Amino acid sequence: MPAPVQHYDEMNLPAGAGRGVREHYRHVVDWLAGMPPERVAEKRREADLLFHRVGITFAVYGDEAGAERLIPFDTIPRIIPLAEWEMLAKGLKQRVTALNRFLHDIYHGQEILKAGVIPPEQVLTNEAYQVSMIGLELPNRVYSQISGIDLIRHEDGGYYVLEDNLRTPSGVSYMLENRKMMMRLFPELFATQSVLPVEHYPGLLLDTLRAAAPHEMREPTVVVLTPGQYNSAYFEHAFLAQQMGVELVEGADLFVKDGHVYMRTTGGRQRVDVIYRRVDDAYLDPLAFRPDSFLGVPGLLSVYRAGNVSLANALGTGVADDKSTYPYVPDMIRFYLSEEPILKNVPTWQLKKPDDLAQVMDNLAKLVVKEVQGSGGYGMLIGPTSTKKEVEAFRARILANPANYIAQPTLSLSTCPTFVEQGIAPRHIDLRPFVLSGKDVKFVPGGLTRVALKEGSLVVNSSQGGGTKDTWVVE
Numbered sequence: 001m002p003a004p005v006q007h008y009d010e011m012n013l014p015a016g017a018g019r020g021v022r023e024h025y026r027h028v029v030d031w032l033a034g035m036p037p038e039r040v041a042e043k044r045r046e047a048d049l050l051f052h053r054v055g056i057t058f059a060v061y062g063d064e065a066g067a068e069r070l071i072p073f074d075t076i077p078r079i080i081p082l083a084e085w086e087m088l089a090k091g092l093k094q095r096v097t098a099l100n101r102f103l104h105d106i107y108h109g110q111e112i113l114k115a116g117v118i119p120p121e122q123v124l125t126n127e128a129y130q131v132s133m134i135g136l137e138l139p140n141r142v143y144s145q146i147s148g149i150d151l152i153r154h155e156d157g158g159y160y161v162l163e164d165n166l167r168t169p170s171g172v173s174y175m176l177e178n179r180k181m182m183m184r185l186f187p188e189l190f191a192t193q194s195v196l197p198v199e200h201y202p203g204l205l206l207d208t209l210r211a212a213a214p215h216e217m218r219e220p221t222v223v224v225l226t227p228g229q230y231n232s233a234y235f236e237h238a239f240l241a242q243q244m245g246v247e248l249v250e251g252a253d254l255f256v257k258d259g260h261v262y263m264r265t266t267g268g269r270q271r272v273d274v275i276y277r278r279v280d281d282a283y284l285d286p287l288a289f290r291p292d293s294f295l296g297v298p299g300l301l302s303v304y305r306a307g308n309v310s311l312a313n314a315l316g317t318g319v320a321d322d323k324s325t326y327p328y329v330p331d332m333i334r335f336y337l338s339e340e341p342i343l344k345n346v347p348t349w350q351l352k353k354p355d356d357l358a359q360v361m362d363n364l365a366k367l368v369v370k371e372v373q374g375s376g377g378y379g380m381l382i383g384p385t386s387t388k389k390e391v392e393a394f395r396a397r398i399l400a401n402p403a404n405y406i407a408q409p410t411l412s413l414s415t416c417p418t419f420v421e422q423g424i425a426p427r428h429i430d431l432r433p434f435v436l437s438g439k440d441v442k443f444v445p446g447g448l449t450r451v452a453l454k455e456g457s458l459v460v461n462s463s464q465g466g467g468t469k470d471t472w473v474v475e
Contacts, residue, residue: 008414072467091342103143128318145312153414173236202243211438220273256299352403446471
């Protein structure tokens with residue numbers, strides 16, 4: 001198995017290339033050189049104050065204090081040249097198109113299973129597989145209207161897909177607010193570079209949701225369904241509803257009558273056609289799934305199956321972003337599109353396979369191990385940064401239920417200069433572009449760059465202390 005590798009520096013050329021700066025970072029380097037430290041500190045304080053005023057907070061589950069906190073925002077942007085972004089965009093479109101084809105197929109003809117490309121048990125016994133979706137025709141045959149694809153750059157300079165998020169991906173509000181913040185704090189920096197815009201994302205999102213409406217209605221009513229203010233991403237739910245000009249609702253605000261979903265308003269009931277739901281499958285309808293759920297709408301599934309309301313994203317999308325399904329995505333692309341994958345996968349061992357399990361057990365301290373249904377950086381082991389005691393405790397968890405885990409080599413995420421207490425230092429980053437699928441596939445250039453603020457850390461998740469950066473695609 002591969003040993004840990006050196007990282008790719010997003011700003012600086014390697015030593016053999018003359019220790020120079022990459023061309024697309026030259027203006028930023030000059031700007032940093034002329035920035036007095038006291039002005040940097042002042043702008044960072046201003047950013048924190050503005051984020052507090054806007055209410056951009058993130059609740060951390062399990063935090064004993066129960067307090068919401070700011071996601072740290074770093075004022076040095078992550079920059080991607082346009083030609084590089086165009087390659088990424090083609091790969092993202094290819095990948096998400098194949099994933100949506102896969103989701104339609106497993107709930108209809110199941111051709112990919114019949115062809116032996118993916119073992120039937122991988123899909124049919126998956127806990128995210130929804131039998132209620134079998135045979136249901138969706139508008140445009142799209143299951144994941146909003147996808148968040150996590151990318152990392154390896155030491156070879158190539159981009160790799162770390163994971164696919166097709167259920168309720170979050171973070172786009174931070175992408176939009178980070179751009180607003182940078183333009184407000186450092187307008188002079190934007191004057192030196194042609195940075196492609198991202199502020200039109202809410203309009204693209206609304207168009208995508210309207211395109212998902214049943215029967216191609218001309219003026220469908222769209223709502224954002226939130227679990228409520230105690231959800232970690234509540235700020236984003238409220239933000240996106242406000243930006244799109246649609247209602248933010250909770251389950252109690254909706255009801256089912258005569259085969260349709262309605263919203264309670266001060267002027268009486270109003271029919272709802274598209275629900276952008278930020279509630280997990282199991283909690284959407286207490287009559288069909290968890291009877292103890294107060295977050296959903298009783299009878300919603302029956303209206304959905306009748307084709308009288310649309311859900312974005314669809315029920316049952318979790319089969320496609322399960323981490324044990326991830327190794328099969330390149331084969332999905334070949335099967336459905338007859339193309340070679342543009343974006344690479346990270347090599348992955350499936351611990352339900354005895355040979356893979358044995359190999360991983362022999363090398364556990366060198367690897368990253370994740371729960372197949374895990375998210376937010378929870379339920380994972382990073383072997384090289386864990387103690388021997390932590391590794392052995394995780395070994396016991398794996399052996400108790402091997403099918404619940406996958407393992408990957410420890411890829412060293414690329415670094416970007418970041419303001420830390422000691423000054424400017426490299427910190428590891430990833431990138432989450434947001435892909436919108438309707439009648440066609442759309443996205444804004446860039447995405448959310450997450451940064452691991454602890455020195456040497458590879459965990460960028462906000463729930464684990466990570467921060468964010470503005471992402472610039474420059475011409």
